[in-house]
Amino acid sequence: MYELIVIGGGPAGLAAAREAWDQGLRKVLILERDQELGGILNQCIHNGFGLHHFHEELTGPEYAARFIQQIQDTDVEVQLDTMVLQLLPGAPHQVHCVSAQHGYQILETKAVVLAMGCRERARGAIALPGERPAGIFTAGAAQRYLNMEGYMVGRRVVILGSGDIGLIMARRMTLEGARVLACVELMPYSSGLTRNIVQCLEDYHIPLYLSHTVTDIRGHNRLEQVVVSQVDEHRRPIPGTELVFDCDTLLLSVGLIPENELTRQADIPMDGRTHGAVVFENMETQVPGIFACGNVLHVHDLVDYVTAESQRAGAAAARYVQGEQAAHEALPLTHGSGVSYTVPQRIRRGSGKVQVLFRVGRVFGTSRIVVKDDTGTPIAQFPRSHMAPGEMEQITLPGVLLDRAAGGLTLSIEEVEET
Ligand SMILES: Cc1cc2nc3c(=O)[nH]c(=O)nc-3n(C[C@H](O)[C@H](O)[C@H](O)COP(=O)(O)OP(=O)(O)OC[C@H]3O[C@@H](n4cnc5c(N)ncnc54)[C@H](O)[C@@H]3O)c2cc1C
DSSP: OEEEEEEOOSHHHHHHHHHHHHTTOOOEEEEOSSSSSSGGGGGOOSEEEOTTTTSSOEEHHHHHHHHHHHHHTTTOEEEOSEEEEEEEOSSSEEEEEEETTTEEEEEEEEEEEEOOOEEEOOHHHHTOOSOOOBOEEEHHHHHHIIIIIOOOOOSEEEEEOOSHHHHHHHHHHHHTTOEEEEEEOSSSSOSSOHHHIIIIIGGGTOOEETTEEEEEEEOSSBOOEEEEEEBOTTSOBOTTOOEEEEOSEEEEOOOEEEOOHHHHHTTOOEETTTTEEOBOTTSBBSSTTEEEOGGGTSOOSOHHHHHHHHHHHHHHHHHHHTTOOOOSOEEEEEEOTTEEEEEOSEEETTOOSEEEEEEESSOBSSEEEEEEETTSOEEEEEEESOBOTTSOEEEEEOHHHHHHOOSOEEEEEEEOOOO
């Protein structure tokens, strides 16, 4: 029987496994369906990783390599090419998986860390109108073709969605000799990091059309034209605003979905906003001994935050296996005005200081983040000069304040009038 099985060998799984090892667990196994460890980082050959964690700028594969080495320095077991098919919570938990090398296995473990990452929303999820020619890719699929398989996916490109993957691919396609004609975003703001807007669009003179969307796709075999229209405040296309782009490629960067099929099958309570499990402050789901971290829990913009969160999950899994009892009483933390979601959603009293990650629902200027308890009394406030949905926010709530709070907590944003 294992002490801990980690499902997924991306940056989340690697950090959780190493931390659990450092905290004293000696029977730890990572299960990864791909042929190598590292997760999505292996296809992210641009730099910009590790600024917070290592205080240097690394490429995705370099960042992953450091954590892979950290795993190789231990006796943590790794099974590659191994797909986890089912998780059955219990005492012990059972993990069903299959691989060419070991066949069908049913593995038993005291604790599990879910670290399966996320996948991209594709054309079907956003009901794109028009014909169905070749030349329409998710941005991540195009990134994999280009950076790992060595295929150039197109020459004249339009990008729908201004999430980070789309922005990164605008620059990448340009560097490979393609002409990127436009990046088109439905919302009046970008969902990507500001640094990516500047470094991937503005530096290459690629126009960003905010409040616009694709309203027609033309082409029989290969994509020939994309029609883009402006949208009103209800996100409906405005007739007469059509722009026609002659292009052979459309890249979709329209959101990521945490890979939670295993989590749902295991009846682990989910949060409809994050599309990940509901977790306590130590990343434990509401099923004792099952933890979640990284993009499977909520979509992160920076891998450094994934690493920090996953180390918390690994350490907590180790404490669980070592028999440390978690406190029973938990305060619910809910999202108030201006906040899309929070992680964690539950905070156990007596846990000490707690880091809360969240996203805002729209762009805010000078404002404050306010945490109130059930009586409406603010227990903590944090000033901010700018917040946007594309950039994850984090605050740390001191344990002494949490222990004093009456009932549940609500996190909201209040705008501050500038004088
Ligand atoms: C295009 C792109 C650009 C990015 N740019 C940056 C950047 O510049 N800077 C930055 O800091 N961050 C960036 N990020 C974010 C960062 O890469 C992610 O936040 C991070 O990789 C998430 O780690 P993860 O381990 O949660 O998920 P992943 O890296 O997706 O790893 C999940 C792993 O789980 C495995 N898995 C899933 N299901 C199963 C199963 N059933 N059985 C076995 N294995 C399974 C998958 O194969 C995968 O290896 C970028 C992300 C993308 C996609």
